Amino acid sequence: MTVSILHRVTGSGMATVGTLLLVWWLAAIAGGPQSYAVFHMVFAEFGKGALGYIFGVGLTLSFFQHMASGIRHFILDTGAGYELNSAKRAAMATFVFSVLATIAFWAFLLGAK
Amino acid sequence: MRGGTELGRVRGLGSAKAGAHHWLTHRITAASNLFLMLWFVIVIARLPAYDYGTVRPWLASAWVAVPMILLIVSVFWHFRLGLQVVIEDYVHAETRVALMFLLNFFVVATSAIAIFSILKVAFTAAAGVPA
Numbered sequence: 001m002t003v004s005i006l007h008r009v010t011g012s013g014m015a016t017v018g019t020l021l022l023v024w025w026l027a028a029i030a031g032g033p034q035s036y037a038v039f040h041m042v043f044a045e046f047g048k049g050a051l052g053y054i055f056g057v058g059l060t061l062s063f064f065q066h067m068a069s070g071i072r073h074f075i076l077d078t079g080a081g082y083e084l085n086s087a088k089r090a091a092m093a094t095f096v097f098s099v100l101a102t103i104a105f106w107a108f109l110l111g112a113k
Numbered sequence: 114m115r116g117g118t119e120l121g122r123v124r125g126l127g128s129a130k131a132g133a134h135h136w137l138t139h140r141i142t143a144a145s146n147l148f149l150m151l152w153f154v155i156v157i158a159r160l161p162a163y164d165y166g167t168v169r170p171w172l173a174s175a176w177v178a179v180p181m182i183l184l185i186v187s188v189f190w191h192f193r194l195g196l197q198v199v200i201e202d203y204v205h206a207e208t209r210v211a212l213m214f215l216l217n218f219f220v221v222a223t224s225a226i227a228i229f230s231i232l233k234v235a236f237t238a239a240a241g242v243p244a
Contacts, residue, residue, distance in 0.1 A: 008195075008199055011192065011195050011196075011199075012195075012196060012199055014192070015192035015195065015196050019189070019192065019219075019223050020223070022227065023223045023226050023227045023230075026172075026181075026226070026227050026230040026231060027226055027227075027230045029165070029168055029169055029172055029230065029234055030229070030230035030231075030233045030234050031230075033165050036165040036168070036169075037165070040163070040164065040165070044163065060154070063150065063154070067147065067150070070143055070147070071147075073143075074140070074143070077140070105154065105158060108158050109158050112158075112159075
């Protein structure tokens with residue numbers, strides 16, 4: 001139940017907020033150094049990059065959660081995994097995966113730079 | 114309006130014939146998204162920096178520009194189908210029609226800007242235009 005709702009919330013969030021940020025980023029690169037400077041200022045410089053971290057962590061956590069529950073959907077589509085215990089375990093696994101993957105992504109990103 | 118049960122009124126009219134295609138396309142794009150988005154997350158994490166001088170030549174490479182265009186098509190098509198389901202489940206009557214119009218305009222406009230931007234970066238880099 002919770003995973004199903006989260007699938008819709010994360011999907012809708014990425015489809016709106018994520019789309020606008022991705023398109024802004026691509027258009028800023030195409031627009032040249034000055035337009036990219038505006039994007040860079042908003043997400044990497046303003047408040048020491050606070051907006052970049054808020055949207056970045058939000059979108060990566062949303063992505064990994066949506067990906068995990070999406071893979072769970074694929075399994076459920078085959079007609080498997082509807083028993084209460086295995087359904088509950090798989091639902092928990094999506095949370096564990098999304099949190100760990102988000103931590104790993106940001107640890108790599110910040111550690112490597 | 115003729116009487117009878119709801120089932121009786123719709124029997125024989127057939128379905129809109131688009132439901133299975135929507136469902137299947139949603140799954141196919143989910144599978145391609147899985148590969149394209151994992152690629153995207155990995156290459157973004159591996160970029161040495163995120164300044165203009167790094168990002169522009171990176172995006173101009175065919176090895177990045179082509180998967181990026183594929184990603185835009187696959188991901189945007191997928192969210193177009195997904196948001197339709199959300200709208201159909203929670204919004205009704207005229208508002209639903211208005212939101213579906215809005216969704217279609219949104220996905221077409223954003224994907225056009227995204228693909229144009231990628232192509233512009235890729236093609237102007239090849240022509241030797243200063244980045």
